[in-house]
Amino acid sequence: MKRIAMLGLLLAAGCTQPADPRGVRPDEVLLQVAATGRAEAAPDEARITVGVSSNGATAQAASAANAQAMSRVTAALARLGVKAEDVQTQNLSLGRIDYGPGRGGYRAENLVEVRIRDVRQAGPAIAAATEAGGNVVSGPNLRASDPDAVLNRAYAAAYRAARVRAEAYAEAADLEIARVVAIRDGAGQPPVPYGGRYAVVEAQAANVAPPVQAGSDTYQVQVHVDFALKR
Template identity: 45%
Template sequence: MRIMITRLPIVLGLGCALAACGERKFDPRGLEYDETLLSVSATGQTDTRPDQAQFQAGISNASKSAKEASAANLKKIDQVVSALKQLGIAEKDIQTRAMSVQRVDWGDRQGLFEANNIINVIVRDVDKAGAAVTAASEAGANVISGPDLRLADPEKSANTAYAAAYKAARNRAEAYAKAADMKISRVLTIRDAGGVQGNRYMPAADAAAASGAVVYAEREEARPDTSRIMAGETNSTVAIQVDFALTEK
């Protein structure tokens, strides 16, 4: 009788030994072998009082010639700019937005030349926004649009919202961990899911001004009272997703 003895390669024996010891496998999520992944989504928001206003003011008039219409328009827009500067509006915050001269071929102004000049005005003190609109109107502006109330630094408000979002995510993760009789080991990833960062403009108290450009009649009583503007609050809302690693207590 012949007896055959087969010996397994030493390498195979070592492989079995490593497997028996629980060799780790690479996890692309960054988890260790004794950790559990928990993904949490959360939102955060903050309400901030606007600290800046922006509106448009302009002159629209008609005359028998393009030259006359343009000259009259320029004179009146200079008066508007002067009134704004006297109120403390810097020249850098006054910008020409549109200029035009065209012949009118219809309506009661048919045959005349209509000139338009629109400027954009930034008021860096929101409490002066109403006074600025009123000053422009009293100086002769018969086209008014706005004001839009906004944040000079929307990122600052958004950062506060992000901090609130992470705090909410952490609290939610701790609740999950407690329910599972586990604990948070570490934070794996934090992902920004975007949101609205302080760009929700609050309309002015006057509903007509909020709807777009309004052309006023020449009568003084046709101009609305814009001396009191309600600033309200501008909202920043953001969302994040956080991956936590949980371990046994």
């Protein structure tokens, strides 16, 4: 009896089909779909780099002049509503000038990155900084303050696109979607700016706030979804 029971177990084991490593069952068909999703958002904050480059006959004179001018710049930004935690030093330098009209003297430079939490204040901030003595300006770099929220909308759109494509395949093959086997996150792409990004203009010399157009950014992502199809 033991030999018969053992033989029955071996036969049953031989009839069992091994599991598909892809996650589909014997009566299912695997469909792998890659889809792209996009979401747009208007930038709601700006980053600008402002600073002061000062020359002096001595290193001490250049440093002192630079410190005084930079204090005026940061004070002007503060009056505009920029908080201290939104101003970060990016570069401090002091060196001898070995060429040009100031040869033999010294040049001190101080650059800070300024976070403007309202895009509409980017132009006035640039004007205020230059009026206070800032002579090094670049930007603005416009961005969404919460990019993850925009990316999540793009991922949701990507999944919906994958589902629609899978339904089209299933209908054409006279099948239906049984379930989702796997979802894999594809690589997201940096936002693509649309619209104007014009900051520093000649009118800035007259302390006129330069125009800053926020436009919109398009965030693009990709997802890979595995569907199990069946009749």
